[in-house]
Amino acid sequence: MKQQIDFKPKLFTLLKNYSKERFLSDLMAGIIVGIVALPLAIAFGIASGVSPEKGLITAIIGGFIVSFLGGSNVQIGGPTGAFIVIVYGIIQNYGIEGLAIATVMAGIMLVIMGLLKLGAIIRFIPYPIVVGFTSGIALTIFTTQMKDLFGLSIEKVPADFISKWIVYFTHFHTLSLYPLLIGLASILIIVYTPKLSKKIPGSLVAIIFMTIIIYLLRHYLGIDTIETIGDRFIINASLPEPEGISFTIETIIMLWPAAFTIAMLGAIESLLSATVADGVTGDKHNSNTELIAQGAANIIVPVFGGIPVTGAIARTMTNINNGGRTPIAGIIHALVLLLILLFLGPLTKHIPMACLAGVLIVVSYNMSEWRTFRSLLKGPKSDISVLLATFFLTVIFDLTIAIEIGLLMAMFLFMRRVMATTRISVIRDVIDLNNDSEIPHDDERLAIPQGVEVYEIDGPFFFGIANKFDGVMQTLGDKPNVRIVRMRKVPFIDSTGLHNLESLLRLSKAENIQLILSGVNDDVHNLLKKGGFDQKIGPDNICSNINIALERAKEILSIQGRFR
Numbered sequence: 247m248k249q250q251i252d253f254k255p256k257l258f259t260l261l262k263n264y265s266k267e268r269f270l271s272d273l274m275a276g277i278i279v280g281i282v283a284l285p286l287a288i289a290f291g292i293a294s295g296v297s298p299e300k301g302l303i304t305a306i307i308g309g310f311i312v313s314f315l316g317g318s319n320v321q322i323g324g325p326t327g328a329f330i331v332i333v334y335g336i337i338q339n340y341g342i343e344g345l346a347i348a349t350v351m352a353g354i355m356l357v358i359m360g361l362l363k364l365g366a367i368i369r370f371i372p373y374p375i376v377v378g379f380t381s382g383i384a385l386t387i388f389t390t391q392m393k394d395l396f397g398l399s400i401e402k403v404p405a406d407f408i409s410k411w412i413v414y415f416t417h418f419h420t421l422s423l424y425p426l427l428i429g430l431a432s433i434l435i436i437v438y439t440p441k442l443s444k445k446i447p448g449s450l451v452a453i454i455f456m457t458i459i460i461y462l463l464r465h466y467l468g469i470d471t472i473e474t475i476g477d478r479f480i481i482n483a484s485l486p487e488p489e490g491i492s493f494t495i496e497t498i499i500m501l502w503p504a505a506f507t508i509a510m511l512g513a514i515e516s517l518l519s520a521t522v523a524d525g526v527t528g529d530k531h532n533s534n535t536e537l538i539a540q541g542a543a544n545i546i547v548p549v550f551g552g553i554p555v556t557g558a559i560a561r562t563m564t565n566i567n568n569g570g571r572t573p574i575a576g577i578i579h580a581l582v583l584l585l586i587l588l589f590l591g592p593l594t595k596h597i598p599m600a601c602l603a604g605v606l607i608v609v610s611y612n613m614s615e616w617r618t619f620r621s622l623l624k625g626p627k628s629d630i631s632v633l634l635a636t637f638f639l640t641v642i643f644d645l646t647i648a649i650e651i652g653l654l655m656a657m658f659l660f661m662r663r664v665m666a667t668t669r670i671s672v673i674r675d676v677i678d679l680n681n682d683s684e685i686p687h688d689d690e691r692l693a694i695p696q697g698v699e700v701y702e703i704d705g706p707f708f709f710g711i712a713n714k715f716d717g718v719m720q721t722l723g724d725k726p727n728v729r730i731v732r733m734r735k736v737p738f739i740d741s742t743g744l745h746n747l748e749s750l751l752r753l754s755k756a757e758n759i760q761l762i763l764s765g766v767n768d769d770v771h772n773l774l775k776k777g778g779f780d781q782k783i784g785p786d787n788i789c790s791n792i793n794i795a796l797e798r799a800k801e802i803l804s805i806q807g808r809f810r
Contacts, residue, residue, distance in 0.1 A: 268574075319531070328556070360538035365517065377619055378640065394429070432604030449608070526566050636648050639651055677691065698730060701729065704735045744777050760787070
């Protein structure tokens with residue numbers, strides 16, 4: 247029987263019972279989220295190394311697709327701060343075309359993840375890794391804004407973290423007072439606006455207010471030392487024509503690591519955002535559908551020159567807090583941004599770069615999760631090592647290396663913990679049946695015949711434990727006539743564990759020792775059958791419980807003339 251694809255967009259099911267009241271609520275939420283998303287989309291686009299309208303195009307097209315096809319009722323998609331570092335690095339190394347190819351590849355990976363129903367697995371990525379790279383990205387974003395905040399005269403800012411700060415310090419004498427005042431004032435406005443009104447986004451207030459001030463300073467006082475978006479970019483206030491993206495084997499191989507990072511980061515951030523939203527609204531998102539929608543958005547957006555798309559936690563929460571409860575709100579948010587781009591796009595050229603630097607510095611502070619970071623430093627040493635390694639690798643090298651090494655460290659430390667908690671014991675005289683649920687029993691102890699040894703494995707029998715089991719076997723002295731390996735507490739076995747059992751069987755046969763397995767569960771038994779191990783050991787020597795295994799051992803000893 248074929249498994250069905252888990253693709254059920256929330257929009258199509260919710261429209262069946264859609265009402266006018268719900269539409270009005272979604273309309274208001276969509277308009278507010280669109281206004282909130284405007285300065286962020288522009289800032290994220292510029293910080294990523296593309297023109298401001300590319301950030302808006304990403305929010306418009308990506309946001310529409312995520313809401314139209316997504317598995318969450320309230321998810322808002324678009325460009326996010328988490329992608330700034332990786333996108334900027336790809337553009338520096340491979341250009342805009344390389345970014346487009348990597349983003350499409352990432353989109354394909356996300357679709358495949360959704361089709362393979364890997365949505366639930368993504369959420370099991372260790373929390374220290376998520377906090378480590380999020381905090382690292384926050385520090386990196388903060389670092390990228392120093393030039394515009396202080397108005398430093400630097401022709402080209404280096405890509406890596408340490409070189410950036412070296413250049414900043416060597417050029418600090420070029421500091422300009424006006425950009426610094428604009429940036430600091432923008433930060434203060436963003437911080438204190440919510441104390442006056444939670445409905446109006448502080449970033450939008452800062453951009454409007456500072457843009458008006460800069461316009462007046464330029465045109466009436468002749469102060470033109472404050473750089474604006476128009477001084478650095480040419481604004482194209484229209485949706486671009488779609489362009490083809492060419493792939494070659496060489497570019498696919500070259501951009502594979504970057505594409506994998508975009509896919510993993512997009513999956514983690516979007517599903518984390520959807521999970522947080524579920525906790526507030528009481529709904530339940532479909533993670534596989536969400537991955538497919540995110541993938542579709544990242545396949546289509548680069549065709550129009552956009553950057554990677556993912557679920558945005560801050561905008562999603564804004565949507566919820568303002569009454570949005572269906573994907574219609576997300577679609578309206580995308581339409582609001584489209585109208586702004588088409589009719590107000592030319593006005594964005596007057597926005598000062600120092601003001602956008604202030605916006606991104608606040609974003610980086612909110613992303614930093616420094617309180618969570620500090621609390622994790624009080625946890626187990628293994629979590630601390632993963633956290634710090636991911637953080638410093640993100641800051642000093644790049645996100646691709648950080649995620650890969652962080653995951654590897656987390657897996658090795660997890661296996662170490664499993665090995666430490668898995669016990670392998672040897673029993674020669676009696677088996678204590680207290681708290682033993684494997685078999686019904688009246689006696690508290692079960693006698694083991696002379697010449698029989700029982701080995702108890704308590705935990706998964708994967709490659710680390712298999713080697714540990716092998717080490718225990720080598721330390722034993724006298725050889726028994728029958729070895730019983732009790733596996734009632736073995737939930738699964740991997741190929742190394744199976745190979746270890748085969749080696750044990752071969753060595754046992756060479757020493758004229760009969761091997762018996764006891765308490766093998768169905769999953770493990772099926773794997774033994776697939777590997778042909780049941781025929782090698784003999785089906786009678788794989789027993790359902792310890793009573794049957796001991797009876798089988800007595801039968802073997804009787805045949806050998808050693809049991810009476």
